[in-house]
Amino acid sequence: MSEISERVARVLDDPEHWPDDPKEAVALQRRMADRVREEPLDVDSVRLVAGLDVSYAKDNTALSAAAVVMDIRTMEVVESATISSEPSFPYISGLFGFRESPPVLEALGRLKVTPDVYLCDGFGLAHPRRFGVACHLGVLLDLPVVGSAKSVLYGKHSVPGNERGSWTPMVAGRSEVVPDSRALAERGSEVIGRVLRTREGVKPVYVSVGHRVDLEGATELVLRMSPKYRVPEPVRHADRLCGEHRKAVLAEKEAREAGPAGDR
Template sequence: MDGADRSGEGLAVEERIEQRIGAWPADAGEARALQERLAPLVRQEALDTGAVSLVAGLDVAYAPGDDRLVAAAVVLAAPEWEAVDSATVVSRPRFPYVPGLFAFREAPALLEAVAQLRTAPDALVCDGFGLAHPRRFGLACHVGLALDRPVLGVGKTPFVGRADAPAPERSSWTPLLDGGEVVGRCLRTRSGVKPVYVSVGHRVDLPSATALTLRLTPHYRLPEPVRQADRLCRKRLAAA
């Protein structure tokens, strides 16, 4: 009754992250070492995507002038994917932008936004990558381990690896290969439109991540949750 086991309530987000995924890195070297240490903890498992009814989308917008950023988390409900909950957080980057260390920049604010949600999503979608990362531990993996929930990453441009162009029809895909390893899929979410790159974050496997991404793209190239989160953080940034 003294709050010793209140699951991190009242703690700073960075402290909660430390509880879940380790000490906060002081520099890029430590950050890379942390990723290498955590990468083996990512679990790939089948997800019953048909049973998924609440999906959260995560995204961040940056202020042009100062160093403010706004992180947004939006929860959408199947089957129409209308927004049922959302939260935004105004923060500052705690890490410089370094390709491959992207998560140290955005994850703290994103996790804080997720913590403010009143609805627990069945799965989350990040604007970025998971295993399709130099050390197999991108943003979606950071978020997945921190929350211990199913998370997948959907990127707009390739980062690591290469893939042949998938056929022009929606739902066609090709493996994203890096060093002879399948790290994700290049997936056509809309016929005749530039494909996206799907990868595993945590507690989901590639087939499930692909199926869920297709279910989340009934109208546009990017998953509906990510689009909504993008809209919200931009709007919040303009208002602030």
């Protein structure tokens, strides 16, 4: 059993981590948020990057999760893992980690290789309680995690320039687009993430620290892993994979229910 599998099993088996009441979940978030640490991330020393994502059925009765590991130098997929399960926590904006972490952890537990850093589809510190899903996974595993989201939940920001690589800071506060968030950041407002243009002329992504990375390194990693498309490649691959996996599982189930005795 790999190192990551052991950590995953330990975390999933501990009922303390999985409240079923949203009220409890918020209290747990506040406690866990104190354990988030920021560390320098040297992107040049990174080799394997894991992208994580979950796909849900419309009726909310099934889900699939995927972890895709890519080599940052060749941009080739090194390994991927998928699982299927059922949602164990409702979708509540702000409590995303409780819904998304269990399936993601299960997928991670199936990996043979050990990624250097993890990229997830959602926020880290750019969260009302500074505890988005990237922080959640990071703290549970005590591993480096970066959050990269496609829309905003919380924070003030201005619009970055149109060129790839251009970015503006996100600062704490109710979600709002402001004329100049750099000025706010310079006046000492809490910086919680960055709005990053990964592709010229295309809507930016929202990058934030999950755990054991810094914002500069997180930004560089997301930009490097998005050479062609808006969403970082490992997350794009994970997104496609878990979507396909969920449909395959559904097709299997329907075939089973249509003719369990075999129709021939």
